[in-house]
Amino acid sequence: MATRTPSEQTNEEAQQGMEVGREACIEVSDLNLYYGSFLAVQDVNMRIERFKATALIGASGCGKSTFLRSLNRMHELVPGARAEGRVTLDGDDIYAANIDPVSIRRKVGMVFQAPNPFPTMSIYDNVAAGLKLNTRRIKKGDLDTVVERSLRGANLWDEVKNRLGKSGSGLSGGQQQRLCIARAIAVEPEVLLMDEPASALDPISTLAIEDLVQELKQDYTIVIVTHNMQQASRASDTTGFFNIEAAGEPGHLVEMGPTEKIFTNPDNKATEDYVSGRFG
C-alpha cells in the first residue's frame, strides 16, 4: 500500500480525520443503503483500521446499525434492502457479483444487542456451532481445542470449563453475551461487528465486555455500535458520529476521528452537541 503524506490527503480523508498511511481493513466509498425506495444511509466514506476498535455513535434512527450490517452484508437479508457504493475488505469488494455473502459473514462476524445463544444447545455446542456450520469436517480433538481457545478468548473459559455440557441459556446475561462472542470468534473472523453488545447488561458485565474489546482488538478488527457515549470513549480508538437532519431524512456520517479528539475537541458543531449531550 502506497503511503502518502498528510498534505496529499484527499478532502474526504481530511473530513474523516483519518491518518493516511495506516492500514485499512475495511474501506467504504460512497455507500448508500436503501430499504426499498427509502434511502436510510447516505454517502458514507470511511476507513476502518485493522486491529483497532472503531465506535459508531449517534441518535436512534441515524442509520448506524444499518451501516454496521452492511459491513457483512446482513443488511440485505431484509426484503427490499440493497446497497449502492463500494465496501472493501482487505481490498476486495464484498458486494462484487462473484462474492458469496456467507463467506463474507464468516470473515466479518456479528455480535448482537441481546445475547442469543442457541437455547437448546450446550455451552460447548454453542461455540462449536459456527465452526460446524462453516467447516466441512473437523476432528473432535481439533474442535475441543477451538472451543477452549474461543472461550478463553472471550474471557469465559474459567467460568464454564466445568459445565460445558450444560445449556448456554443457564448462564447470566453477561456470560451469555461472552458466549456469543466466543461463538463469533470460533470461526476466526478478521472483523467483529458488535451492535450494542452491552446495552442489555449490568454495569459489571458491561465493563467485562469493554475489557474484552481491548483484548480482542489484538487479534481482530472491532466495529462497535453504541448509544453509550462513555462506552465509546472508554472502549474505542476511533469514533464515527452518524446523524440525521430530520425524521425521514437519510442518516450520514458527520465526523470521524480519534476518539480522544471526538470527545474533547470535535470539528463539527453537531458532533460537539451530541457528545456534550446537548441534543433534542
Place this chain on the structure above:
Amino acid sequence: MRVGLQEELDQLEASLQEEGELVRRALRGSLNALGQQDEELADEVIAFDDEVDRCYFGIETNIQSLLARQAPAAQDLRLVLAILHDNLHLERMADYCVTVAKLTKLVHDAPQDATLTEALEDMGTRAEEMIQAALDSFASRDVESAESLVDMDELIDAANRRVVHQILSISADPDLREWGLRMLLVSRCLERIGDHAVDIGEQTAFLVSGQFREFTDASH
C-alpha cells in the same frame, strides 16, 4: 439540552469570577498596606486569604462532583479543565498578596524610598489590570484580548527589572537596606501575579481552540 450540567457550569464560572474579585481586593489591600505601611491592614489582607481559600475549595469540590456525575465532553470538558487551572492560578495570586502583606509587616516602621514605593504601586496597579483583563477575556471567550496579556506582562517584567536596579542603588544606605531587600521580594510577587494572569489567558485560548499553547517561550 443538559439543563443541570449547564447550571453547574454557569455556577462554576460565576464562582471563578467571584474568586477573581476577591483576589483583586486582596491585591489592592496589600498595595495600600505597603504604601501606607499599615500593619493592621496587612493583617486584614492575611486573614482575608481564608475567603479566597474558601472560594478555591468550593470550586475544586464542585468540579470533582461535576466530573464524577456529569461526565462533560468537548467544550464543556475544556471549560471545566480551564476553570480547574484558573482556580489554582487565582489562589496562587492571593498567596502572593499574603506574602506582600507579611513583608510589609516586617518593615512597617522602617524608612522607605518614595520613588521605589511609587514604582511598586504602579506595578501593582498593572497587576490588578491584568487580573481584570484575564477574567474578562475568559468570560467573553476573547482570545485576542487574552493574548494582549503578554504585552501587559512585559511592562510588569520591565518594571520589575527597574525596581531591582533602584534597590541596588539604595543598598549602600544602611537605613534603607533591609526595607530594600524586602521590596525586592514584593516586586517579585507582583511580577509573578502578572505571570499567572497570562496563564489564565492561555486557558482562555485552550477553551476556545481546544489546543493548549504557551503564549511565549521561557525566555520571556
